[in-house]
Amino acid sequence: MTPVKLRVNGSTELLELDPRVSLLDALREHLGLTGTKKGCNQGACGACTVLVDGERIVACLALAVQYAEREITTIEGVGQPDHLHPLQEAFVREDGFQCGFCTSGQICSALGMLAEHRAGMPSVVTPHLTDDEIALTEAEIKERMSGNLCRCGAYEGIVGAVQSVAEEMSQ
Amino acid sequence: MRAFGYVSAPDLPTALGAVAAGARPLGGGTNLVDLMRDDVERPETLVDVTALPLAGVDELQESGGLRIGAMVRNSRLAADRRVRSRYPVLAESLLAGASGQLRNMATVGGNLLQRTRCPYLRDHAAACNKREPGSGCAAIDGIHRGSAVLGTSEHCIAAHPSDMAVALVALDAVVEVQSLRATRRIPLAELHRPPGDTPHVETDLAPDELITAVELPALPVARTSRYRKVRDRASFAFALVSVAAALEVRDGDVVDVRLALGGVATTPWRAREAERVLLGAPATEETFRRAAAAELASAISRPQNAFKVELAQRTIVATLRRLAAERADDAEGGPA
Numbered sequence: 001m002t003p004v005k006l007r008v009n010g011s012t013e014l015l016e017l018d019p020r021v022s023l024l025d026a027l028r029e030h031l032g033l034t035g036t037k038k039g040c041n042q043g044a045c046g047a048c049t050v051l052v053d054g055e056r057i058v059a060c061l062a063l064a065v066q067y068a069e070r071e072i073t074t075i076e077g078v079g080q081p082d083h084l085h086p087l088q089e090a091f092v093r094e095d096g097f098q099c100g101f102c103t104s105g106q107i108c109s110a111l112g113m114l115a116e117h118r119a120g121m122p123s124v125v126t127p128h129l130t131d132d133e134i135a136l137t138e139a140e141i142k143e144r145m146s147g148n149l150c151r152c153g154a155y156e157g158i159v160g161a162v163q164s165v166a167e168e169m170s171q
Numbered sequence: 172m173r174a175f176g177y178v179s180a181p182d183l184p185t186a187l188g189a190v191a192a193g194a195r196p197l198g199g200g201t202n203l204v205d206l207m208r209d210d211v212e213r214p215e216t217l218v219d220v221t222a223l224p225l226a227g228v229d230e231l232q233e234s235g236g237l238r239i240g241a242m243v244r245n246s247r248l249a250a251d252r253r254v255r256s257r258y259p260v261l262a263e264s265l266l267a268g269a270s271g272q273l274r275n276m277a278t279v280g281g282n283l284l285q286r287t288r289c290p291y292l293r294d295h296a297a298a299c300n301k302r303e304p305g306s307g308c309a310a311i312d313g314i315h316r317g318s319a320v321l322g323t324s325e326h327c328i329a330a331h332p333s334d335m336a337v338a339l340v341a342l343d344a345v346v347e348v349q350s351l352r353a354t355r356r357i358p359l360a361e362l363h364r365p366p367g368d369t370p371h372v373e374t375d376l377a378p379d380e381l382i383t384a385v386e387l388p389a390l391p392v393a394r395t396s397r398y399r400k401v402r403d404r405a406s407f408a409f410a411l412v413s414v415a416a417a418l419e420v421r422d423g424d425v426v427d428v429r430l431a432l433g434g435v436a437t438t439p440w441r442a443r444e445a446e447r448v449l450l451g452a453p454a455t456e457e458t459f460r461r462a463a464a465a466e467l468a469s470a471i472s473r474p475q476n477a478f479k480v481e482l483a484q485r486t487i488v489a490t491l492r493r494l495a496a497e498r499a500d501d502a503e504g505g506p507a
Contacts, residue, residue: 042205042208056272062204119250121249121250124263124267142406146271
Protein backbone atom coordinates (compact mmCIF):
# COMPACT_ATOMS: atom_id res chain seq x y z
CA MET A 1 0.00 0.00 0.00
CA THR A 2 1.12 3.52 -0.79
CA PRO A 3 0.03 6.71 0.96
CA VAL A 4 -1.60 9.04 -1.56
CA LYS A 5 -2.76 12.60 -0.99
CA LEU A 6 -5.58 13.32 -3.43
CA ARG A 7 -7.02 16.82 -3.84
CA VAL A 8 -10.60 16.42 -5.02
CA ASN A 9 -13.17 19.20 -5.46
CA GLY A 10 -11.20 21.48 -3.15
CA SER A 11 -10.73 18.93 -0.33
CA THR A 12 -7.56 17.05 0.53
CA GLU A 13 -8.00 13.32 1.09
CA LEU A 14 -5.35 11.03 2.57
CA LEU A 15 -5.66 7.47 1.31
CA GLU A 16 -3.67 4.25 1.53
CA LEU A 17 -3.89 2.69 -1.91
CA ASP A 18 -2.58 -0.31 -3.77
CA PRO A 19 -0.76 1.14 -6.81
CA ARG A 20 -3.17 -0.83 -9.00
CA VAL A 21 -6.12 1.33 -7.96
CA SER A 22 -7.22 3.58 -10.79
CA LEU A 23 -8.16 7.18 -10.16
CA LEU A 24 -11.69 6.16 -11.14
CA ASP A 25 -11.88 3.44 -8.47
CA ALA A 26 -10.25 5.73 -5.88
CA LEU A 27 -12.98 8.32 -6.49
CA ARG A 28 -15.87 5.88 -6.54
CA GLU A 29 -14.87 3.14 -4.10
CA HIS A 30 -12.61 4.97 -1.65
CA LEU A 31 -14.12 8.46 -1.61
CA GLY A 32 -17.75 7.60 -2.40
CA LEU A 33 -17.88 10.04 -5.29
CA THR A 34 -20.05 7.89 -7.54
CA GLY A 35 -20.99 10.68 -9.93
CA THR A 36 -18.03 9.68 -12.09
CA LYS A 37 -19.18 6.60 -13.97
CA LYS A 38 -17.37 3.37 -14.83
CA GLY A 39 -18.22 2.40 -18.39
CA CYS A 40 -15.76 0.46 -20.55
CA ASN A 41 -12.85 0.80 -18.10
CA GLN A 42 -10.45 0.93 -21.07
CA GLY A 43 -10.47 4.55 -22.17
CA ALA A 44 -12.92 4.12 -25.02
CA CYS A 45 -16.23 5.54 -23.74
CA GLY A 46 -15.43 8.69 -21.76
CA ALA A 47 -17.94 8.00 -18.95
CA CYS A 48 -15.17 8.42 -16.34
CA THR A 49 -13.95 11.80 -17.61
CA VAL A 50 -12.76 14.14 -14.84
CA LEU A 51 -10.77 17.36 -14.86
CA VAL A 52 -7.18 17.40 -13.59
CA ASP A 53 -5.77 20.91 -13.19
CA GLY A 54 -8.61 21.95 -15.49
CA GLU A 55 -7.78 19.43 -18.21
CA ARG A 56 -10.02 16.50 -19.09
CA ILE A 57 -8.70 12.95 -18.81
CA VAL A 58 -10.22 9.49 -18.51
CA ALA A 59 -9.88 8.37 -14.88
CA CYS A 60 -10.02 4.65 -15.72
CA LEU A 61 -6.55 4.60 -17.31
CA ALA A 62 -5.05 6.86 -14.66
CA LEU A 63 -3.41 5.21 -11.67
CA ALA A 64 -4.44 7.14 -8.56
CA VAL A 65 -0.83 7.22 -7.28
CA GLN A 66 0.12 9.21 -10.39
CA TYR A 67 -2.31 12.00 -9.54
CA ALA A 68 -1.24 12.95 -6.02
CA GLU A 69 -1.27 16.69 -5.28
CA ARG A 70 -3.12 17.52 -8.53
CA GLU A 71 -6.41 19.47 -8.54
CA ILE A 72 -9.08 16.93 -9.47
CA THR A 73 -12.62 18.06 -10.26
CA THR A 74 -15.46 15.54 -10.56
CA ILE A 75 -19.09 16.18 -11.43
CA GLU A 76 -19.74 16.68 -7.69
CA GLY A 77 -17.40 19.65 -7.85
CA VAL A 78 -19.09 21.10 -10.93
CA GLY A 79 -22.59 21.59 -9.53
CA GLN A 80 -25.13 20.40 -6.97
CA PRO A 81 -28.82 19.42 -7.42
CA ASP A 82 -29.94 22.74 -5.93
CA HIS A 83 -27.24 24.73 -7.66
CA LEU A 84 -26.61 23.42 -11.16
CA HIS A 85 -23.76 24.57 -13.34
CA PRO A 86 -25.02 26.40 -16.45
CA LEU A 87 -23.91 23.45 -18.55
CA GLN A 88 -25.96 21.06 -16.41
CA GLU A 89 -28.98 23.37 -16.81
CA ALA A 90 -28.37 23.37 -20.55
CA PHE A 91 -28.34 19.56 -20.65
CA VAL A 92 -31.78 19.59 -18.99
CA ARG A 93 -33.10 22.35 -21.24
CA GLU A 94 -31.76 20.88 -24.50
CA ASP A 95 -32.73 17.27 -23.71
CA GLY A 96 -29.08 16.21 -23.58
CA PHE A 97 -29.57 12.95 -21.73
CA GLN A 98 -31.84 9.96 -21.53
CA CYS A 99 -30.52 7.31 -19.13
CA GLY A 100 -27.95 9.82 -17.84
CA PHE A 101 -25.10 7.34 -17.40
CA CYS A 102 -22.76 9.21 -19.74
CA THR A 103 -23.85 12.67 -18.60
CA SER A 104 -21.29 13.41 -15.90
CA GLY A 105 -18.49 12.41 -18.26
CA GLN A 106 -20.04 14.45 -21.07
CA ILE A 107 -20.24 17.53 -18.84
CA CYS A 108 -16.69 17.26 -17.50
CA SER A 109 -15.45 16.61 -21.02
CA ALA A 110 -17.37 19.61 -22.39
CA LEU A 111 -15.91 21.89 -19.69
CA GLY A 112 -12.40 20.70 -20.57
CA MET A 113 -13.12 21.00 -24.26
CA LEU A 114 -14.42 24.57 -23.96
CA ALA A 115 -11.26 25.53 -22.06
CA GLU A 116 -9.14 23.95 -24.81
CA HIS A 117 -11.06 25.93 -27.41
CA ARG A 118 -10.65 29.18 -25.43
CA ALA A 119 -6.90 28.47 -25.28
CA GLY A 120 -6.85 28.38 -29.09
CA MET A 121 -6.16 24.67 -29.45
CA PRO A 122 -7.16 23.31 -32.86
CA SER A 123 -8.92 20.06 -33.74
CA VAL A 124 -8.61 17.80 -36.75
CA VAL A 125 -11.61 19.52 -38.40
CA THR A 126 -10.25 23.05 -37.88
CA PRO A 127 -10.14 24.50 -41.43
CA HIS A 128 -6.86 26.39 -41.01
CA LEU A 129 -4.46 25.13 -38.36
CA THR A 130 -2.70 28.45 -37.98
CA ASP A 131 -5.80 30.59 -37.39
CA ASP A 132 -5.83 32.48 -34.10
CA GLU A 133 -9.63 32.40 -33.81
CA ILE A 134 -11.34 29.05 -34.29
CA ALA A 135 -15.13 29.14 -34.70
CA LEU A 136 -16.83 26.61 -32.41
CA THR A 137 -19.03 25.13 -35.13
CA GLU A 138 -21.22 22.06 -34.77
CA ALA A 139 -18.52 20.06 -36.58
CA GLU A 140 -15.91 21.26 -34.06
CA ILE A 141 -18.12 20.34 -31.08
CA LYS A 142 -18.82 16.87 -32.47
CA GLU A 143 -15.16 16.15 -33.19
CA ARG A 144 -13.98 17.51 -29.83
CA MET A 145 -16.64 15.51 -27.95
CA SER A 146 -16.01 12.27 -29.85
CA GLY A 147 -14.28 10.68 -26.84
CA ASN A 148 -17.64 10.49 -25.05
CA LEU A 149 -20.09 7.85 -26.20
CA CYS A 150 -23.83 8.07 -25.52
CA ARG A 151 -25.54 4.75 -26.12
CA CYS A 152 -28.97 6.39 -25.94
CA GLY A 153 -27.98 8.60 -28.83
CA ALA A 154 -28.76 11.94 -27.20
CA TYR A 155 -26.00 13.54 -29.25
CA GLU A 156 -28.14 16.26 -30.83
CA GLY A 157 -29.22 17.48 -27.40
CA ILE A 158 -25.64 17.30 -26.11
CA VAL A 159 -24.35 19.36 -29.04
CA GLY A 160 -27.17 21.84 -28.46
CA ALA A 161 -26.36 22.13 -24.76
CA VAL A 162 -22.65 22.67 -25.40
CA GLN A 163 -23.41 25.17 -28.14
CA SER A 164 -25.75 27.28 -26.01
CA VAL A 165 -23.36 27.39 -23.06
CA ALA A 166 -20.41 28.22 -25.32
CA GLU A 167 -22.43 31.18 -26.63
CA GLU A 168 -23.36 32.29 -23.11
CA MET A 169 -19.74 32.06 -21.97
CA SER A 170 -18.49 34.09 -24.94
CA GLN A 171 -21.09 36.88 -24.44
CA MET B 172 -4.21 -6.81 -12.75
CA ARG B 173 -1.09 -8.34 -11.22
CA ALA B 174 0.61 -6.53 -8.35
CA PHE B 175 3.53 -4.27 -9.19
CA GLY B 176 5.89 -1.91 -7.43
CA TYR B 177 5.54 1.80 -8.12
CA VAL B 178 8.05 4.60 -7.95
CA SER B 179 7.83 8.15 -9.17
CA ALA B 180 10.95 9.68 -10.69
CA PRO B 181 11.54 13.37 -9.92
CA ASP B 182 14.66 13.56 -12.10
CA LEU B 183 16.34 11.78 -14.98
CA PRO B 184 19.09 9.95 -13.00
CA THR B 185 16.41 8.42 -10.75
CA ALA B 186 14.39 7.36 -13.77
CA LEU B 187 17.39 5.88 -15.58
CA GLY B 188 18.45 4.05 -12.42
CA ALA B 189 14.98 2.55 -12.04
CA VAL B 190 14.83 1.52 -15.70
CA ALA B 191 18.31 -0.03 -15.41
CA ALA B 192 17.02 -2.03 -12.42
CA GLY B 193 14.19 -3.41 -14.55
CA ALA B 194 11.34 -0.94 -14.03
CA ARG B 195 9.06 -0.12 -16.95
CA PRO B 196 8.54 3.57 -17.67
CA LEU B 197 4.95 4.75 -17.24
CA GLY B 198 3.84 7.85 -19.12
CA GLY B 199 0.18 8.69 -19.57
CA GLY B 200 -0.73 5.04 -19.19
CA THR B 201 -3.26 5.11 -22.02
CA ASN B 202 -1.82 1.92 -23.53
CA LEU B 203 0.31 0.32 -20.80
CA VAL B 204 -2.30 0.41 -18.00
CA ASP B 205 -4.91 -0.99 -20.35
CA LEU B 206 -2.62 -3.87 -21.40
CA MET B 207 -1.71 -4.57 -17.76
CA ARG B 208 -5.39 -4.86 -16.94
CA ASP B 209 -5.67 -7.43 -19.76
CA ASP B 210 -2.64 -9.30 -18.37
CA VAL B 211 -0.70 -8.77 -21.60
CA GLU B 212 1.88 -6.51 -19.97
CA ARG B 213 3.24 -7.80 -16.66
CA PRO B 214 5.80 -5.33 -15.32
CA GLU B 215 7.14 -6.01 -11.83
CA THR B 216 7.82 -2.34 -11.24
CA LEU B 217 6.61 0.86 -12.87
CA VAL B 218 8.55 4.08 -12.78
CA ASP B 219 6.32 7.10 -13.36
CA VAL B 220 8.29 9.39 -15.66
CA THR B 221 5.65 12.06 -16.20
CA ALA B 222 7.23 14.45 -13.68
CA LEU B 223 10.60 14.46 -15.49
CA PRO B 224 11.65 17.85 -16.86
CA LEU B 225 11.16 16.61 -20.43
CA ALA B 226 7.91 18.42 -21.23
CA GLY B 227 9.25 21.28 -23.35
CA VAL B 228 9.31 21.97 -27.08
CA ASP B 229 12.49 23.92 -27.80
CA GLU B 230 14.17 25.48 -30.81
CA LEU B 231 17.32 23.74 -31.99
CA GLN B 232 19.47 26.82 -32.44
CA GLU B 233 22.12 25.23 -34.66
CA SER B 234 19.91 23.37 -37.13
CA GLY B 235 16.70 25.42 -36.93
CA GLY B 236 14.61 22.38 -36.04
CA LEU B 237 12.63 21.53 -32.93
CA ARG B 238 13.44 19.37 -29.93
CA ILE B 239 10.38 17.75 -28.39
CA GLY B 240 10.72 16.39 -24.86
CA ALA B 241 9.50 12.81 -24.42
CA MET B 242 6.97 13.89 -21.78
CA VAL B 243 5.25 16.47 -23.99
CA ARG B 244 1.63 15.43 -24.17
CA ASN B 245 0.00 14.86 -27.54
CA SER B 246 -2.52 17.69 -27.09
CA ARG B 247 0.20 20.21 -26.26
CA LEU B 248 2.38 19.21 -29.19
CA ALA B 249 -0.55 19.45 -31.60
CA ALA B 250 -1.36 22.96 -30.30
CA ASP B 251 2.23 24.23 -30.47
CA ARG B 252 2.33 27.24 -32.80
CA ARG B 253 5.65 26.21 -34.35
CA VAL B 254 4.42 22.70 -35.06
CA ARG B 255 1.17 24.04 -36.58
CA SER B 256 2.98 26.37 -38.98
CA ARG B 257 6.24 24.53 -39.70
CA TYR B 258 5.15 20.87 -39.49
CA PRO B 259 1.35 20.82 -40.06
CA VAL B 260 1.46 17.11 -40.91
CA LEU B 261 2.58 16.42 -37.33
CA ALA B 262 -0.19 18.53 -35.75
CA GLU B 263 -2.78 16.89 -37.99
CA SER B 264 -1.55 13.38 -37.21
CA LEU B 265 -1.78 14.03 -33.47
CA LEU B 266 -5.24 15.55 -33.74
CA ALA B 267 -6.42 12.59 -35.82
CA GLY B 268 -5.42 10.19 -33.05
CA ALA B 269 -7.51 9.03 -30.08
CA SER B 270 -9.81 11.47 -28.22
CA GLY B 271 -9.33 14.80 -26.47
CA GLN B 272 -9.08 13.08 -23.07
CA LEU B 273 -6.46 10.57 -24.27
CA ARG B 274 -4.43 13.23 -26.05
CA ASN B 275 -4.25 15.14 -22.76
CA MET B 276 -2.70 12.05 -21.12
CA ALA B 277 -0.57 10.44 -23.83
CA THR B 278 3.09 11.38 -24.09
CA VAL B 279 5.37 11.52 -27.13
CA GLY B 280 7.69 8.85 -25.75
CA GLY B 281 4.81 6.56 -24.86
CA ASN B 282 3.15 7.08 -28.22
CA LEU B 283 6.26 5.73 -29.96
CA LEU B 284 6.22 2.62 -27.77
CA GLN B 285 2.50 1.83 -27.93
CA ARG B 286 1.66 -1.67 -29.02
CA THR B 287 -0.42 -2.96 -31.88
CA ARG B 288 -4.21 -3.03 -31.71
CA CYS B 289 -4.30 -6.43 -33.42
CA PRO B 290 -7.11 -8.13 -31.41
CA TYR B 291 -5.08 -11.29 -30.86
CA LEU B 292 -2.48 -9.47 -28.75
CA ARG B 293 -5.15 -9.27 -26.01
CA ASP B 294 -6.86 -12.58 -26.69
CA HIS B 295 -5.29 -15.13 -24.35
CA ALA B 296 -7.28 -17.93 -26.04
CA ALA B 297 -5.57 -17.25 -29.38
CA ALA B 298 -2.01 -17.60 -30.67
CA CYS B 299 0.06 -14.42 -30.85
CA ASN B 300 3.80 -14.32 -31.40
CA LYS B 301 3.97 -10.86 -29.87
CA ARG B 302 2.31 -11.96 -26.62
CA GLU B 303 3.76 -15.50 -26.47
CA PRO B 304 6.78 -15.94 -28.75
CA GLY B 305 6.55 -19.15 -30.75
CA SER B 306 2.80 -19.62 -30.26
CA GLY B 307 1.90 -18.65 -33.83
CA CYS B 308 -0.20 -15.94 -35.43
CA ALA B 309 -3.98 -16.23 -35.28
CA ALA B 310 -4.47 -13.19 -37.49
CA ILE B 311 -3.04 -14.74 -40.65
CA ASP B 312 -6.00 -17.09 -41.05
CA GLY B 313 -8.29 -15.20 -38.68
CA ILE B 314 -9.68 -11.69 -38.44
CA HIS B 315 -7.13 -9.58 -40.26
CA ARG B 316 -9.12 -6.73 -41.79
CA GLY B 317 -7.02 -4.23 -39.84
CA SER B 318 -3.71 -6.01 -40.36
CA ALA B 319 -0.67 -4.90 -42.31
CA VAL B 320 0.12 -5.54 -45.97
CA LEU B 321 3.67 -4.12 -45.93
CA GLY B 322 6.63 -5.28 -43.85
CA THR B 323 4.89 -8.44 -42.67
CA SER B 324 6.36 -11.88 -42.07
CA GLU B 325 4.88 -15.35 -41.78
CA HIS B 326 5.07 -14.85 -38.01
CA CYS B 327 3.19 -11.55 -37.63
CA ILE B 328 1.02 -9.22 -39.69
CA ALA B 329 0.08 -6.76 -36.92
CA ALA B 330 -0.20 -3.14 -38.05
CA HIS B 331 1.59 -0.41 -36.12
CA PRO B 332 -1.11 1.82 -34.59
CA SER B 333 0.52 5.24 -34.16
CA ASP B 334 -0.52 8.24 -36.23
CA MET B 335 2.14 10.53 -34.78
CA ALA B 336 4.97 8.15 -35.66
CA VAL B 337 3.89 8.13 -39.32
CA ALA B 338 4.20 11.90 -39.50
CA LEU B 339 7.51 11.83 -37.61
CA VAL B 340 9.04 9.21 -39.90
CA ALA B 341 8.07 11.34 -42.90
CA LEU B 342 9.77 14.33 -41.24
CA ASP B 343 13.11 12.51 -40.74
CA ALA B 344 12.72 12.72 -36.97
CA VAL B 345 15.53 11.46 -34.74
CA VAL B 346 14.89 9.86 -31.35
CA GLU B 347 17.19 10.62 -28.42
CA VAL B 348 17.60 7.68 -26.09
CA GLN B 349 19.39 7.71 -22.74
CA SER B 350 20.62 5.11 -20.30
CA LEU B 351 23.08 5.21 -17.41
CA ARG B 352 25.66 3.99 -19.96
CA ALA B 353 25.22 6.42 -22.79
CA THR B 354 23.07 8.75 -24.83
CA ARG B 355 22.42 7.81 -28.42
CA ARG B 356 20.41 9.09 -31.34
CA ILE B 357 18.35 6.79 -33.55
CA PRO B 358 16.62 7.87 -36.77
CA LEU B 359 12.94 7.18 -36.11
CA ALA B 360 12.85 5.11 -39.29
CA GLU B 361 15.19 2.66 -37.54
CA LEU B 362 13.55 2.59 -34.10
CA HIS B 363 10.76 0.14 -34.94
CA ARG B 364 11.69 -3.32 -36.14
CA PRO B 365 9.79 -5.30 -38.74
CA PRO B 366 8.49 -8.54 -37.18
CA GLY B 367 10.71 -11.03 -39.01
CA ASP B 368 10.95 -14.15 -36.85
CA THR B 369 10.99 -12.17 -33.57
CA PRO B 370 7.71 -10.18 -33.60
CA HIS B 371 7.90 -9.65 -29.82
CA VAL B 372 11.04 -7.53 -30.28
CA GLU B 373 9.33 -4.38 -31.46
CA THR B 374 12.00 -1.71 -31.19
CA ASP B 375 15.73 -1.18 -31.19
CA LEU B 376 15.67 -0.02 -27.54
CA ALA B 377 17.68 -1.90 -24.92
CA PRO B 378 15.78 -2.73 -21.69
CA ASP B 379 17.67 -0.04 -19.76
CA GLU B 380 17.07 2.74 -22.27
CA LEU B 381 14.55 5.56 -22.00
CA ILE B 382 13.33 7.78 -24.84
CA THR B 383 14.10 11.34 -23.71
CA ALA B 384 13.37 13.45 -26.79
CA VAL B 385 12.44 13.55 -30.44
CA GLU B 386 14.24 15.99 -32.72
CA LEU B 387 12.80 17.40 -35.91
CA PRO B 388 15.24 18.77 -38.47
CA ALA B 389 14.52 22.08 -40.19
CA LEU B 390 12.59 20.94 -43.24
CA PRO B 391 11.21 23.69 -45.52
CA VAL B 392 9.12 21.18 -47.51
CA ALA B 393 7.22 20.36 -44.30
CA ARG B 394 5.39 23.70 -44.45
CA THR B 395 3.35 22.17 -47.28
CA SER B 396 2.38 18.95 -45.58
CA ARG B 397 -0.75 17.04 -44.63
CA TYR B 398 -1.89 13.95 -42.77
CA ARG B 399 -4.85 12.14 -44.27
CA LYS B 400 -6.46 9.36 -42.28
CA VAL B 401 -9.06 6.91 -43.57
CA ARG B 402 -11.00 5.00 -40.92
CA ASP B 403 -14.29 3.24 -40.26
CA ARG B 404 -15.83 6.21 -38.44
CA ALA B 405 -15.14 9.92 -38.65
CA SER B 406 -13.36 10.23 -35.31
CA PHE B 407 -11.73 8.27 -32.46
CA ALA B 408 -10.73 5.21 -34.50
CA PHE B 409 -7.46 3.72 -35.66
CA ALA B 410 -6.42 4.14 -39.28
CA LEU B 411 -7.27 1.66 -42.01
CA VAL B 412 -4.89 3.68 -44.12
CA SER B 413 -3.14 6.94 -43.41
CA VAL B 414 -0.78 9.07 -45.45
CA ALA B 415 1.69 11.67 -44.20
CA ALA B 416 2.95 13.74 -47.09
CA ALA B 417 5.02 16.86 -47.71
CA LEU B 418 5.42 18.19 -51.24
CA GLU B 419 7.39 20.94 -52.95
CA VAL B 420 6.61 21.63 -56.60
CA ARG B 421 8.61 24.05 -58.78
CA ASP B 422 7.83 24.78 -62.43
CA GLY B 423 5.47 21.85 -62.44
CA ASP B 424 8.01 19.32 -61.17
CA VAL B 425 8.36 17.67 -57.76
CA VAL B 426 11.55 19.08 -56.27
CA ASP B 427 11.14 17.73 -52.73
CA VAL B 428 8.83 15.14 -51.20
CA ARG B 429 8.35 13.17 -47.98
CA LEU B 430 5.84 10.34 -47.82
CA ALA B 431 4.92 7.83 -45.13
CA LEU B 432 2.07 5.39 -44.55
CA GLY B 433 0.14 4.24 -41.49
CA GLY B 434 -2.41 1.48 -40.94
CA VAL B 435 -0.95 -0.67 -43.70
CA ALA B 436 2.46 -1.64 -42.34
CA THR B 437 4.06 -3.35 -39.36
CA THR B 438 6.09 -0.21 -38.64
CA PRO B 439 5.58 3.51 -39.33
CA TRP B 440 6.29 3.12 -43.06
CA ARG B 441 8.47 5.53 -44.99
CA ALA B 442 7.36 5.24 -48.62
CA ARG B 443 10.79 5.43 -50.23
CA GLU B 444 9.79 3.69 -53.47
CA ALA B 445 7.07 6.26 -54.07
CA GLU B 446 9.45 9.11 -53.19
CA ARG B 447 11.93 7.81 -55.77
CA VAL B 448 9.29 7.87 -58.50
CA LEU B 449 8.05 11.33 -57.49
CA LEU B 450 11.32 13.20 -57.13
CA GLY B 451 12.10 15.19 -60.28
CA ALA B 452 8.97 14.02 -62.08
CA PRO B 453 6.08 16.24 -63.21
CA ALA B 454 3.56 16.80 -60.41
CA THR B 455 0.72 15.16 -62.29
CA GLU B 456 -1.99 12.65 -61.52
CA GLU B 457 -0.16 10.11 -63.67
CA THR B 458 3.05 10.47 -61.63
CA PHE B 459 1.14 10.23 -58.34
CA ARG B 460 -0.53 7.01 -59.48
CA ARG B 461 2.75 5.52 -60.64
CA ALA B 462 4.41 6.40 -57.33
CA ALA B 463 1.58 4.91 -55.29
CA ALA B 464 1.63 1.72 -57.36
CA ALA B 465 5.40 1.40 -56.94
CA GLU B 466 5.10 1.65 -53.15
CA LEU B 467 2.36 -0.95 -52.88
CA ALA B 468 3.96 -3.34 -55.40
CA SER B 469 5.52 -5.32 -52.56
CA ALA B 470 2.26 -5.59 -50.59
CA ILE B 471 1.18 -9.01 -49.40
CA SER B 472 -2.52 -9.00 -48.67
CA ARG B 473 -5.04 -11.50 -47.38
CA PRO B 474 -8.76 -11.84 -48.10
CA GLN B 475 -10.02 -9.31 -45.55
CA ASN B 476 -7.33 -6.67 -45.96
CA ALA B 477 -6.83 -6.82 -49.74
CA PHE B 478 -8.86 -3.60 -50.00
CA LYS B 479 -6.06 -1.72 -48.23
CA VAL B 480 -3.75 -2.06 -51.23
CA GLU B 481 -6.11 -0.09 -53.47
CA LEU B 482 -7.23 2.23 -50.66
CA ALA B 483 -3.61 3.12 -49.81
CA GLN B 484 -2.86 3.99 -53.43
CA ARG B 485 -5.96 6.16 -53.77
CA THR B 486 -5.21 7.91 -50.48
CA ILE B 487 -1.63 8.65 -51.55
CA VAL B 488 -2.85 10.10 -54.87
CA ALA B 489 -5.58 12.16 -53.19
CA THR B 490 -3.18 13.56 -50.60
CA LEU B 491 -0.54 14.52 -53.16
CA ARG B 492 -3.17 16.02 -55.48
CA ARG B 493 -4.44 18.22 -52.66
CA LEU B 494 -0.95 19.35 -51.66
CA ALA B 495 -0.10 20.18 -55.29
CA ALA B 496 -3.34 22.19 -55.60
CA GLU B 497 -2.72 24.07 -52.36
CA ARG B 498 0.76 24.92 -53.57
CA ALA B 499 -0.68 26.26 -56.84
CA ASP B 500 -3.23 28.34 -54.90
CA ASP B 501 -0.44 29.83 -52.82
CA ALA B 502 1.51 30.75 -55.95
CA GLU B 503 -1.52 32.48 -57.50
CA GLY B 504 -2.39 34.25 -54.28
CA GLY B 505 0.82 36.31 -54.25
CA PRO B 506 4.11 36.04 -52.41
CA ALA B 507 4.33 32.95 -50.20
